[in-house]
Amino acid sequence: MESHVALAAEKIFSIGPIPITNTIFTTWIVTFILIIFAYMATRKISAVPQGLQNIAEVAVETFQDLVSTIAGDKTKVFLPIVGSFFFFILFGNYLGLLPGIGTVGFFENDGETFVPLFRSINSDLNTTVALALVSLIATHFLSVKYLGLGGYLGKFLSLNPIFLFVGFLEIIGEATKILSLSFRLFGNIFAGEVLLTTASTRLFAFIIPIPFYFLEMLVGFVQALIFAMLTLVFMVILTQKSH
Amino acid sequence: MEIIRNFGIQPVLLLAQIVNFLIILYLLQKFFYKPIVKLLEQRKKRIEESLKNADLIEEKLKKTQEQSVQILAEAQKNSQALIASAKGESEKIISQATLEARKQLEEILTQSQVQIEAQRKQMQKQLEKETLNLVVEVVRKVLERTLKPKERQDLTTKAVSEIEKQIS
Numbered sequence: 001m002e003s004h005v006a007l008a009a010e011k012i013f014s015i016g017p018i019p020i021t022n023t024i025f026t027t028w029i030v031t032f033i034l035i036i037f038a039y040m041a042t043r044k045i046s047a048v049p050q051g052l053q054n055i056a057e058v059a060v061e062t063f064q065d066l067v068s069t070i071a072g073d074k075t076k077v078f079l080p081i082v083g084s085f086f087f088f089i090l091f092g093n094y095l096g097l098l099p100g101i102g103t104v105g106f107f108e109n110d111g112e113t114f115v116p117l118f119r120s121i122n123s124d125l126n127t128t129v130a131l132a133l134v135s136l137i138a139t140h141f142l143s144v145k146y147l148g149l150g151g152y153l154g155k156f157l158s159l160n161p162i163f164l165f166v167g168f169l170e171i172i173g174e175a176t177k178i179l180s181l182s183f184r185l186f187g188n189i190f191a192g193e194v195l196l197t198t199a200s201t202r203l204f205a206f207i208i209p210i211p212f213y214f215l216e217m218l219v220g221f222v223q224a225l226i227f228a229m230l231t232l233v234f235m236v237i238l239t240q241k242s243h
Numbered sequence: 244m245e246i247i248r249n250f251g252i253q254p255v256l257l258l259a260q261i262v263n264f265l266i267i268l269y270l271l272q273k274f275f276y277k278p279i280v281k282l283l284e285q286r287k288k289r290i291e292e293s294l295k296n297a298d299l300i301e302e303k304l305k306k307t308q309e310q311s312v313q314i315l316a317e318a319q320k321n322s323q324a325l326i327a328s329a330k331g332e333s334e335k336i337i338s339q340a341t342l343e344a345r346k347q348l349e350e351i352l353t354q355s356q357v358q359i360e361a362q363r364k365q366m367q368k369q370l371e372k373e374t375l376n377l378v379v380e381v382v383r384k385v386l387e388r389t390l391k392p393k394e395r396q397d398l399t400t401k402a403v404s405e406i407e408k409q410i411s
Binding site: 027039 | 250255261271289
């Protein structure tokens, strides 16, 4: 029995009319872990850090430093959004590497198709497109907030025909951001899933996949960072006054 | 839209993921970034304050040290002046006392000299008287008679002058 990773996420059950895929299910788990971690880290917050608070502080402070080098005085607004993207994607990617994800499941259609119970969240285009949409909407929302509606529209519309054309290109660019953000993340993680599945079944299931796991850990971190940084850069660009 | 179907994109799932992420965003913002960023800021402020305080304390300490050195120097100067003045005073007192003592001594000396002189004079007078009586007695015994007032007078004067000549 060969296992292969399907392009689309599989439905495992449905609540009423809403189908619940294994990605959605895994997303809930990631969400739960993330929130529990945040809650545990800040439950007994004190000036003298203890336990999880140390990790949380290091994470937030490092990320804050990184964001403030680009965003400057807007750090306080951008940090939660950019940080959430980073931590959510990172947790999702690393959870997807755990054993059992993608391999524990059940068979459907009389044992013909294998349906895994869990699936790495970013190997489903639904998740990445959703993230890209949130990123883009947040960016434009912040742009309106910082520049006002006039300043925001001035970025795309102009009476000068040349600038009007440039503005038109910018609008297309904004739309492509969704594609680039979502497909980059999806492509990398999905390819990783395929790679790991192939490495652990077709080639050899012992020892050989270990280097690939290290590679995927690196990819998972880098992709989370790239998504967060791109969102940050888009935000900074769109909230700057046009000249 | 074959490609969308192939990738398994469904509006419901998209919406579910968006809502899910928004929930994460809200909860993390409330329970994670806000308290930690606040704490980090507070700690930064506190560290800055305590560093400033440390500088202030150091400065104060330096000033106090300088002051104490100054006070010590002043005290030393004062005490030296005090000692010097005390020494001068004591010398004055001593010299005065010496002077007084000498004066008293001289006084006593002169007094005693005067006394001695007086005693000597008295003794001389007594001696004169006794000598005179003795002379009178001797003359009476020798002459077997009493001298006439005239002779007596002469003799006495003679004797007195003789005695006086011998004494002085």
